[in-house]
Amino acid sequence: MASSSSHARNKKKANQCSDHAEGRHGSLGQGLNESSFQLSRDTSGSLVLSAPTIMKIAKQRLLNHISQKFDPYSIIFNPLTANSGQEMSPELVQDLDLAELLQASAQLVATRTFDRARKLLSLCNQSASATGTPVQKIVYYFTDALQHRIDREMGKMLFTGEEDIEVYSIEIEEFIMDLEPAEFAKRPLYAYRQATKFTGIQAILDCTITAKRVHLIDLAIKSGSHWTTFMQVVAALDKCPLEHLKISAVGRSKRMMEDVGRRLSAFAAETLVNVSFCFKTVVSDLKNLKADSFDVEVDEVVAFYSDTVLWTMLAWPNELESMIEVIRSLNPCIMVVIEAVANTNLPKFIDSFDESLTYFSAVADCFDVYHKGVAISGGVYIQKIIRNMITYHGEETVPRYGNAQVWRDLFSKFHMVETELSHSSLCQASLLFELPKFRGLCTFELDGKWIVISWKGTPIISVSAWKFQ
Structure with missing residues (x-):
C-alpha cells in the first residue's frame, strides 16, 4: 500500500475529520502498549512486532475507530501510525497501515459494503506481495480471498462444489510429497514441526x-521423514x-x-538389522x-x-465418521493426531x-x-486454503480447521479417550525449544492431555494421542 501518497491525496478530507483524528491518534500511543502486546525492540530502540501482533494492534485500533x-472506509483519511509517539521503522509503519486496511476491508465485506471494500482492497494490492514481509504475504493472500468473496456474494462466481472447494487435491498432495528432499531438508528449522514429529513418534513407540x-x-x-526417526530409535534399543x-x-x-516407500525401504535396510520391512500403498481418498x-x-x-489431514474431512462429517469407524x-x-489450532468455521464471517x-x-x-524474503513454502497451497475458507464461508462443504473442542466432541462419539503423552515427549519438546535458534519463539503447554505449540504466543498446532475403549 502506498499509504503516504494515498493519505496525501485525501489530506483535505482528513482535515475535515481533525477532531476525530486527534482523539484517535491520542489512543494510538496507548495502543502500542508494550505490556499489553509484549512488544520488543531492536538495538536501535525501534519496535519489533510479530505478524500476529501487528494484526492484533491494527484490529484494536480499527475497532476503536x-x-x-466512523465507517471503516474512513481509515484512508486518517493514517493509522500518524503521531503514534513510537519509534517505528518505515517497514513497520507500512505493515501496520496495510494490516488495518485489510481488516477494514473485511469489516466492509461482512456488512456487504462491497464498493468501498473493493477500493480498500485495491490499496492493499499496491503493497501486498507473496515475497515481502510476513504481513505483506498474508495481506496478499487474504486480499485475493476477499476479492473472491465479493464476487461470490455478488453472484459473479458460482459455487460449483468440489471442483472449486476441494483443497487437498491430488495436485496439492503431489506438491507436498515432491518437496523431498530439497524442501524437507529445511523442515528441521521449524521447531514446532520437529516437536510434533518427535512427540507423535514417541507416543507410538511407547x-x-x-x-x-x-x-x-x-x-x-x-x-x-518421521518414520526414519522411528527406525533410528528402534535401532538404538539395547534389546529390540x-x-x-x-x-x-x-x-x-x-x-x-512409491517414491517415499523406496526411500524408507533403503533406510530400513541400512538401519534395522534383522528386521524385515514392508511398505504398502493404499491409493484412496480418506x-x-x-x-x-x-x-x-x-x-x-x-x-x-494422522498429520494435519483430518481437517480436510470436517466439512463432510458423515464420511469422516465412516473413516473413524x-x-x-x-x-x-493408539492413534496420533496432529492438527492446526484454529476454529475457522465460526458462525459470523468476521470472526x-x-x-x-x-x-x-x-x-x-x-x-x-x-527464510526471510522467500515466498511462503507452498504459497499456492496456502493461498487456496485461505481463499476457500474466506470465499465460501457459510457453505457446508468448505474445508476448515477445528480447535481442540471440535476434535474432542468428534472423537467422544467413538468412545476414543485422550492418552497422556509420555514424560520423555514433554522433555524433548522442552529441550528443543530451549535451543538458541528457537528460544523465545516456540513454547508449548498442556491442554488436558494435548500438547499445544505456540509461535510467539499464538497457538498454531497440537499433538494428541487417542485410544479406543
Missing part, C-alpha cells in the same frame, strides 16, 4: 516398544524385540507414495477408506498416524476471518524467521 461511529510385528498406518505420509515392520501409506498419488485395504495380519500391533475396526493400540488471519500470520512469521 468504528466505536466512534505403545509398540514390546511388539514383534508392528504395522504403522499413515493417513498423510508426506515425505515420510521387533522382527517385522510394515508401513501403509494412504493417499491418491501412487507414484509419490472418504472412501476401507478396512480390507490394509492387509492387517492377526499378530500385528497397529498404530495410526474403519480405523476403529482395525483395533489400533472466522479473524481466526484465520491470526493463524496464518503466525505461520508466515515463523517461516520468515528462518
Whole structure:
C-alpha cells in the first residue's frame, strides 16, 4: 500500500475529520502498549512486532475507530501510525497501515459494503506481495480471498462444489510429497514441526516398544521423514524385540507414495538389522477408506498416524465418521493426531476471518524467521486454503480447521479417550525449544492431555494421542 501518497491525496478530507483524528491518534500511543502486546525492540530502540501482533494492534485500533461511529472506509483519511509517539521503522509503519486496511476491508465485506471494500482492497494490492514481509504475504493472500468473496456474494462466481472447494487435491498432495528432499531438508528449522514429529513418534513407540510385528498406518505420509526417526530409535534399543515392520501409506498419488516407500525401504535396510520391512500403498481418498485395504495380519500391533489431514474431512462429517469407524475396526493400540489450532468455521464471517488471519500470520512469521524474503513454502497451497475458507464461508462443504473442542466432541462419539503423552515427549519438546535458534519463539503447554505449540504466543498446532475403549 502506498499509504503516504494515498493519505496525501485525501489530506483535505482528513482535515475535515481533525477532531476525530486527534482523539484517535491520542489512543494510538496507548495502543502500542508494550505490556499489553509484549512488544520488543531492536538495538536501535525501534519496535519489533510479530505478524500476529501487528494484526492484533491494527484490529484494536480499527475497532476503536468504528466505536466512534466512523465507517471503516474512513481509515484512508486518517493514517493509522500518524503521531503514534513510537519509534517505528518505515517497514513497520507500512505493515501496520496495510494490516488495518485489510481488516477494514473485511469489516466492509461482512456488512456487504462491497464498493468501498473493493477500493480498500485495491490499496492493499499496491503493497501486498507473496515475497515481502510476513504481513505483506498474508495481506496478499487474504486480499485475493476477499476479492473472491465479493464476487461470490455478488453472484459473479458460482459455487460449483468440489471442483472449486476441494483443497487437498491430488495436485496439492503431489506438491507436498515432491518437496523431498530439497524442501524437507529445511523442515528441521521449524521447531514446532520437529516437536510434533518427535512427540507423535514417541507416543507410538511407547505403545509398540514390546511388539514383534508392528504395522504403522499413515493417513498423510508426506515425505515420510518421521518414520526414519522411528527406525533410528528402534535401532538404538539395547534389546529390540521387533522382527517385522510394515508401513501403509494412504493417499491418491501412487507414484509419490512409491517414491517415499523406496526411500524408507533403503533406510530400513541400512538401519534395522534383522528386521524385515514392508511398505504398502493404499491409493484412496480418506472418504472412501476401507478396512480390507490394509492387509492387517492377526499378530500385528497397529498404530495410526494422522498429520494435519483430518481437517480436510470436517466439512463432510458423515464420511469422516465412516473413516473413524474403519480405523476403529482395525483395533489400533493408539492413534496420533496432529492438527492446526484454529476454529475457522465460526458462525459470523468476521470472526472466522479473524481466526484465520491470526493463524496464518503466525505461520508466515515463523517461516520468515528462518527464510526471510522467500515466498511462503507452498504459497499456492496456502493461498487456496485461505481463499476457500474466506470465499465460501457459510457453505457446508468448505474445508476448515477445528480447535481442540471440535476434535474432542468428534472423537467422544467413538468412545476414543485422550492418552497422556509420555514424560520423555514433554522433555524433548522442552529441550528443543530451549535451543538458541528457537528460544523465545516456540513454547508449548498442556491442554488436558494435548500438547499445544505456540509461535510467539499464538497457538498454531497440537499433538494428541487417542485410544479406543
